[in-house]
Amino acid sequence: MTTSRRDRLRRATLDEIHAAARRLLTTKGPAAVTINAVGREVGISGPALYHYFSGHDELVNAMTVAFLDELADELRTAGGFLDTCRALRDWAVAHPAEFGWIFTRPVVAGAARYAAGMRFEQVFRDQVVALWREKPFPVPDLADLAPGLREQLVSYSEVIGGELPPAAVHVVLTCWSGLYGLVCMEVLHQLDFAYSDMGPVFEEHLRGLADRLGIPYEPSSAASMPR
Structure with missing residues (x-):
């Protein structure tokens, strides 16, 4: 399908806007x-920018979607589960401003942002489901968990179509919380x-x-370690 010259110019301007916004963010x-x-x-x-974005929230969402998709693309090519975790850290360390934009600030609701978040989540979920x-x-015995926790695990298991049972969801979310928390603490220098070297940690x-x-x-190869 061919695109019109007007559409190509609009796409080029949107790319320029995104690059400018990213430059402001990182600098x-x-x-x-x-x-x-x-x-x-x-x-x-x-005011002319409003021809491309209805306001600041839409610009924020567009940047968030772009960053999430960029990160998801990096993770998809990483390899196995552990290398995917390493790829998450590598990207976060190399792009601290973008990582912070996605994960350490309030989420602006929106269908596009939600869909991008699900694409990112799907990369990890596909891997743990395969495992x-x-x-x-x-996994723990669900009967040993607090009722409120158990109900939430059952609910999320249903949200993802039962790909993982509630007890397995508990393990996976616990693993994700620890991984995400450690990456955040490194990126934020906490x-x-x-x-002085978070690699071994x-x-x-x-x-x-x-x-x-x-x-x-399996230990990381030197190529997968952050610089």
Whole structure:
């Protein structure tokens, strides 16, 4: 299907707007990403930018979607589960501003943002579902969990179509919480008081994840370690 010249020009302008917004984010911080500032970066007025975005929230969503899709693409090509975890860390360390934009600030609701989040989530979920189907990992007895927790696990298991039973969901979400938390602390330099090199710390965490999921731990190659 061919596109018109007008559509190509619009796409090129949208790409330029996104690049300008990302540049402001990485050089001046999230507060600098305003409609007027982005307009100045691309040489158009703030009001003219409303021909492309209805307002700041839509611009925020567009950037978030782009970052999530970029990250998801990186994860899809990483390899197995542990290498996917490493790819998450690599991207976050290399793109701290973008990582913070996605994960450490309030979420602006929107269908496109939700869909992008689901695409990102699907990368990890497909991998743990495959692990579960090949060899179920140890799970807790649901009866031993608090009723409120149990109800939420059952509900989420239904949301993902029963691909994982509630007890397995509990293990996976616990693993994700620990992984995400450690990456966040590294990106935000919250462990600098103790560690000057987070590589071994992260690998030790992956060793624990591998044990929890019943998969062999394979050390990272030098190529997959953050610079």
